[in-house]
Every structure is written in C-alpha cells, then in structure tokens.
Amino acid sequence: MYQSKLFVKTQKEVPKEEVSINSQLLLRAGFIDKLMAGVYSFLPLGLRVLKKIEKVIREELEKIGAQEILLPALHPKENWERTNRWGQEVMFKLRSRSGKELGLGWTHEEIITPLVKKFVKSYRDLPLALYQIQVKFRDELRAKSGLLRGVEFIMKDLYSFHQTLEDLENYYEKVKKAYFQIFKRCGIGKQTFLTLASGGTFSEYSHEFQTLTPFGEDFIYLCEKCKVGINQQIIKEKNYRCYQCGNEKLEVKKAIEVGNIFNLKEKFARYFNLTFKDREGKEKFVLMGCYGIGLPRLMGAIVEVNHDEKGICWPIEIAPFQVHLISVREKREIKKTAQTIYQLLENQKIEVLYDDRAKSVGEKFVDCDLIGIPLRMVISEKSLRKKSVEIKERKKKVARLIKIKDLLKFLKEKLSLC
C-alpha cells in the first residue's frame, strides 16, 4: 500500500481528555477515530490489526473444534426476562414502531441457549462449541480508557455444551490453553496472568486473563512463583495467599481483563430448559461454559504493553504491515529501486507500507516509529552505493545493510522469526 494514498494521516496532538497510552498512540497514528466516549471507528490501519487479531483467534479456536456463527445484536425482551436480566443497567433498550420492546446484546447466553435447544436433542449432539466475533453494546460508566472499555465493542464469545461435568472441565482447560496461545501470538503473553475471580451464581470461581498495565482498571494479587493472580474482589476469601502454593508475599498490580472464562454449568440450561437424552434415555440438563475476549480491548492492551516513547511496536503477527519501506529523497534512481522492491515484496505476499510521500526523511522516520511496523526498510543513495537496503527492527536501536540480492531470503527468515 502506498502511504500517500492512505486515508488517514498521523497527528501531532490528541485531545487532552485522552489519558490512556493506547488511545493517545492509536489516535495519533491514525488507527482509530473517536466518535464519542467509548465508541470508536476503525480506520484502515486499525482495521488491518483488528482482522489479524480475529485471524489469530479463529485459528486457535478452530484447533479446539469450535464452529463460528453470527448471532443478532437486536434482542427481544422475552429472552432476557427468562433469566431476570432485562433489568441489568448495562443494557441499552429501545422500542420498535409497533411497540415491541427490544434490547441491544451485551452478551449472548440468552440467544444461544434457545438456539441450541432447537438442534440439540440427544447425547449424540454433544459436545458442541460455538463462537462468534460480533459487536456488543454496554452502557458503561467508565469509558475513558480508550479501547480498553468501549460502550460499543467487538467481542469474541464462545459457548460450549456438554453432557458431563468432566467433559465441561476438560474443555475449559483446552480453552485456557487456547487463550494463552492467543495472547502469546498477540505479543502480551509475558504480561498476561491467569487470575482467579468471582464466578457466576452456580460456579464458585471464574478465571480472568489479566494483562499488567498502569491503565488497567483491576487490581490483582500476583504470585511471582506460580505466575497466577487473584482478583482484588475475592482476595479476602483466599486470606491474601496464592491459591496454588500458599505464598503470602503477593504483589499488587494494576491490570486489565483481556479475557474471561466461566463454568456456567446448568445455569442457562435451566432457564431455557435446554436438555438432552442420555444413553439410557434419561432427560438431563446440558452443561455450559462461556468464554469471552474483547477484541478492541485486546488491541488496546497490546499497545499498552508494546510501545516506547516514540510510538507503537506491533508484534509481527498482528502488525498492520510487516515492512515499512521508506525511500529517501526524490532522486529518480532511488524511487525506481524503491518501486521495484515494493513490487517484489507485494508479489511475495509480504505486506508492505511504502512511504512514497514527498516528505523529509526525518518526518518519515517519526511517522514510521509512531505507526510501529516491525521492520523499517530504507533505500538511500548510501545504501544503493552498496547495492543494499538498510533494515532496522522497530524495537532495536541499530540498523544493518542487507544486499538487495539477499533481501527476500533475509525477510522470509526474519518475518517468521520476529
């Protein structure tokens, strides 16, 4: 993609009310635009990142046998009355012209449980895991941390259905592993901790995946040894001790919940009478688990964790482009070589943003650091004299010269490694 054609330009300033790092950097670099508190548009660069995150999530969930569906955002009141959650204050409510009361979905147990009831009748239909990547609406009061807390936001929600508690618990463990894999591929693996949290009505505890960041809204008590945390809300019950090793020296850290997994057991199956016939023909409630990840929140957390004073440092798998190609000066020979290399990379399906703008190299470098693409590739008179391009990794300080004839080999190795 040619940077001169890119819809959005970078900005020097952002409004003063933007206090969080993720919103400052993403707004300045032109990934997102704010419509109102908690409601954001995703611009070309931001949407590319969002799609990459979706890809990682899809790949990891397909590995554990989950099937993708898409449920509606507009819900009838009746479904929510069944579970006594119509009154929840996060729910946006509206009325159709015919007077029908409707709500905008902030989660989807009320929709998926009756849907599954239509198709699951016997033990042969189980287990089952369904997920969607879809928009949620929540009337949040604290929408001031950029993408970390949206009023409208995209969520991946997965629901699993089982015959036995054992099967549910096995699947729960599989999801845990898949989540760690997702967060690792998204570049926040080291900062993300499995954290014990208060659960739903029937399950004693749930698990959160908490990423350490100063803009997080939760406090977690972290055991350095076991690498697990306990949410502040339940720490009293645990006597301020690690629930795995009993360690009393827990570190209190600010964190943001990037994912949450719940063992719902029979809770929603009872509300909607979701049952199945077991091998003996006995009618039983289906056991459920539910598992969420907020995609924009994850994107915000990635930026909170992966940045420096100059801008964002995207992890390779979810970077908007893999290479940022910059030609120095307007000399014909340089432009021609840059154009040839651009085409070469495009042909090899290497994603490249080509800064072909008539700007000073200083300005180009500032934008390049702000946008945060993992590899910067500069073509200058100096590099061409050595039949080379200059390559610098976003996170490193020094650049190196790579011969143009070795470029593809170098990039392929580098891109699969970094």
Ligand code: ATP
């Ligand atoms: P929180 O405790 O942060 O309010 P929650 O416990 O209400 O979140 P869930 O209902 O479990 O969250 O939603 C599943 C996932 O969706 C969360 O783990 C988080 O990643 C994401 N999420 C929840 N609320 C928001 C929001 N307002 N904006 C962005 N992502 C969100």
Ligand code: MG
């Ligand atoms: Mg929570």
